[in-house]
Amino acid sequence: MKISLTTPLFIHHRPPPQTQLEALEQVITNLEDFVEKGIRIDPEIYASSLEICYRLQVIRLGIRLHRLIPTSLVRRNFGISSKLLMLYSACGIGFVRLGEELHCHVVCAGFVTDGFVLHALVDMYSKCGDIVKARKIFDKMPHRDLISYNSMLTTYVHHGLEIGAVNIFCQMILEGCEPNSVSISIILTSVSLLCLGIQIHGWVIWRGLEWNMSIANFLMVMYSSHGRLEKACWIFNLRGMLFCGIYNISMLQTLRKPCLFGGNGGS
Secondary structure, three states, X not given: OEEOOOOOHHHHHOOOHHHHHHHHHHHHHHHHHHHHOOOEEOHHHHHHHHHHHHHHOOHHHHHHHHHHOOHHHXXXXXXXXXXXXXXXXXXXXXXXXXXXXXXXXXXXXXXXXOHHHHHHHHHHHHHOOOHHHHHHHHHHOOOOOHHHHHHHHHHHHHOOOXXXXXXXXXXXXXXXXXXXXXXXXXXXXXXXXXXXXXHHHHHHHHOOOOOOHHHHHHHHHHHHHOOOHHHHHHHHHHHOXXXXXXXXXXXXXXXXXXXXXXXXXXX
């Protein structure tokens, strides 16, 4: 017997998180009762519920739901396997074993060449702290794009591996993948050597990206953290960012007041 239910109503109406969480738990409890009675569940219900587990970051309900899904269904249904990957990628190091099991299912199902799945695997291993496996999957990607590069950049920076982050940034440029403001902001947060930060700043100017608000903010932070307050002030004055809100105002508090308006504001 198969039960073909439509996607749960609360997905469409988007009630407050408290109500949504209670509704999700009730749905999973009902599914457990159906499975115990031998009733087959529509895969769309599994996929929709997993997506909500991911969105609400409730791993305990995600694991309960995963236990209900037949292994054969995980292997052949791309929607379910990809949502499980997303869920476990958000969970962190405590669930690396479950992520590895899911990785095996993905390989057996032939999804290992799918770009979305590869991105999810890189993200999962990165957040679980297994950088070696994340990098191996990254290197096997047939087509690496901006998302995959930024994911690896974030991984190296998050774990304090500056050399790895710089190598990935250089690889992006060499392979013709133009770094965007996110890529540049990430790499600027990792540089410990001022000379390297200056080189990145030079590349930013060469590419005409110095007017980007996010990049300019991180350049100011980078220079001020290395004691080059006059350079940070120069960027600030050049961009005329006083009108740009609380973030820039709070940043001013880290700079010396004599530098802010004139003074040693040259390059």
